[in-house]
Amino acid sequence: MRASVGDHLVIHGRRVDLPDHTAEIVEVRGADGEPPYVVRFPDGRTSLVFPGPDSVVRPG
Numbered sequence: 001m002r003a004s005v006g007d008h009l010v011i012h013g014r015r016v017d018l019p020d021h022t023a024e025i026v027e028v029r030g031a032d033g034e035p036p037y038v039v040r041f042p043d044g045r046t047s048l049v050f051p052g053p054d055s056v057v058r059p060g
Helices: none
Strands: 008-011 021-028 037-040 046-049 055-058
Touching (some): 021 046
Antiparallel strands (some): 008 021, 008 055, 021 037, 037 046
């Protein structure tokens, strides 16, 4: 997985009744665009994320 600042990380819900979460990548801490990422969620929260197999990066 590779990302750049401004891309969006989409974390798919693990069950049918859980929605997907989308966050903007504001910092890439790994080498060559690899995780971990600092992301900002729509409500303003920021978090350090190590994305799992249920996540995808979409260009910003």
